[in-house]
Amino acid sequence: LDVGQKIAGLPDTIVSVVKVKGMEKNKLMELLTRNFELTIDCDINVEGWILVLDPLNMLVASAFIDNSSVLRFSLPFGYYEIYYQGRDVFSKLADVLLNSNKTVSVNLSLEANNTLRIVAPENDIVILRDENDTLIRGTWQDGCWVFVVKPGLYTLQINNDTYQIPVLGDTVFNPMGFDDVGYEVLVTVASSDGTEIEDFIIVVEDEDGNTILTSRAVGSQISLRLPEGFYTFRIYKPPYFVFKHVNVRGPTNIVIELPQLVRNPEKIPYRFYPKLMSLRSEEAAEYTLYAFAGLTSSYVVAAIALILTLSVLLCLAVQRHIYLSISEDLRVLHIMGFTKSRLFLSIGISHMMLSILSALAGLATAWAIYSILRLDVLIVLLGYGSPFRAVESSIFTLFSATISWLASFAEELKRAGGAIER
Structure with missing residues (x-):
């Protein structure tokens, strides 16, 4: 267990x-x-x-x-x-x-020249052409025809037989022909999601690595006859060139799967792979929600911080503009006998109360919208684990607005006093 x-x-x-x-x-x-x-x-x-x-x-x-x-x-x-x-x-x-x-x-x-050896008698007619139908000349050496070729797909004609051979390295092709002997081998090619792949080239190699059979399949399956033995089945379907080892001991059905292309191999650093673990089916949904919530909570917190920062700057700018616009009036009031303390009691307190009432009205409106639209549910779904709850964020906004008003009022009162004294 x-x-x-x-x-x-x-x-x-x-x-x-x-x-x-x-x-x-x-x-x-x-x-x-x-x-x-x-x-x-x-x-x-x-x-x-x-x-x-x-x-x-x-x-x-x-x-x-x-x-x-x-x-x-x-x-x-x-x-x-x-x-x-x-x-x-x-x-x-x-x-x-x-x-x-x-x-x-x-x-x-993929760039250097490769050697393609064709095992065939010297008297046979051996013709090799590339994908552009260009004739490639070969030489007779050591009992086989030798061609020096670039990587690619080639069409080979031996007497009246035609083959298509993909070359991605040094290759030996020995068309032995097992049409009347051996066992039937049915090869099916499919993608990673189970979809059958049509129109591919199959290359069969023996245990010594020599290519003994090559054929093109129009559909998703191809039937071959092979004697008992160990073979390598290679599938060429651009951009794929994959293989599978098979031990044929009788009639055999083979499914060769083409894996999905990796879009961003560097996206997940390798150091995280050993930490991966398998999950039960009922845990997968929970961890998916945690991952989604953890990501969105970061954006929610960043948005809250940005909005609060902008609100503080806005309050400072508005208060600064207000007091600069009444600096001349403050000088007249000072001439009439108003001191700084009297200015604060007569103008500052009433203005501060107006600012606080405005902030409270805004808070009440925001809270009403928050409650009516059930934003608490939305924030939990989109920002689970956020360190700032709605109430704390609202109180912090009100506190920031009050502090910004006090700072701007004190600064402008100081400026007004300096202007009066001049």
């Missing part, structure tokens, strides 16, 4: 059972409780992203490269697939079962 909980990342209150063959429980628990170092030795001559995907096609690690380099990631025990994503290419490079510290060497040549 504890092994199942550990694999699924479940709390102690939920029971999960897992059945594992060929491995003791202690060994499996040891694998689940530690991370391993995955070293990727990249021999790639063009810039792009190296992506590490888990069995659910979720991105767990990524790094940008612009030339040959060595990448190191610390990941938990599991099965991972390594992809290259460039401007026009999304290619699977390798897959690895990470149960110890491992080094994987990957290579991809």
Whole structure:
């Protein structure tokens, strides 16, 4: 039970059972409780992203490269697939079962010339053309036809047979032909959301890495005949070039999934990936709300702070303008015998009361709108966890308006007194 909980990342209150063959429980628990170092030795001559995907096609690690380099990631025990994503290419490079510290060497040549070897007799008519229908000349060497080509899709004609061969590295094509022997293998290609993919090229390699079959499928499925053995099925559907290893021991149905392109590989820093955890279905909605509320609460607090700051500045500007506009009248009143204290009692208090009444009226209006429109519910939904509640914000606004009035009144009274004395 504890092994199942550990694999699924479940709390102690939920029971999960897992059945594992060929491995003791202690060994499996040891694998689940530690991370391993995955070293990727990249021999790639063009810039792009190296992506590490888990069995659910979720991105767990990524790094940008612009030339040959060595990448190191610390990941938990599991099965991972390594992809290259460039401007026009999304290619699977390798897959690895990470149960110890491992080094994987990957290579991809998108600019340099590649060697295409065609296993065919010297007397056969062998014609190779590129995507622009340009004829490419080859030479007869060591029992096969050799062509030096750029990466791309090529059309090969051997006597009366025609093949389409995608080349993204050194390739050996040996059209053995198993039409009348072996087992039927049905290959289906689908996208990550289950939608069937049509019009693709399939390339089949034997255990030695030699291409033994290539064909174009108009629909989403293609039926092949292959003898028993271990094969690599590669699917070419621009920009995808992915593969899957299959051990054929009888009639076989294969589904090859094209993962979704990663729009922003650098959006989530790698240091956060090891902290990810699985959630129960009933917890997913809660954490989604927390994430949404936490983000929006930041905007709500920022908006409140901005509005309060602008209100203080506005009050200061209005009060300053009022007292500057009556400075001449204050001088006349001083000539008539008004002192600063009498000015404050006669004019300041009444004006302050008017400002306070205006602030209270504004507060009452705002509170009425707040209550009628049920803004408390809206703020909870859009700003859950905000440190400023509505009442506190309103009181703080009133307090700020009063302080700004007192500061401006004292400043302008001082200015008026100075003008009178002159």
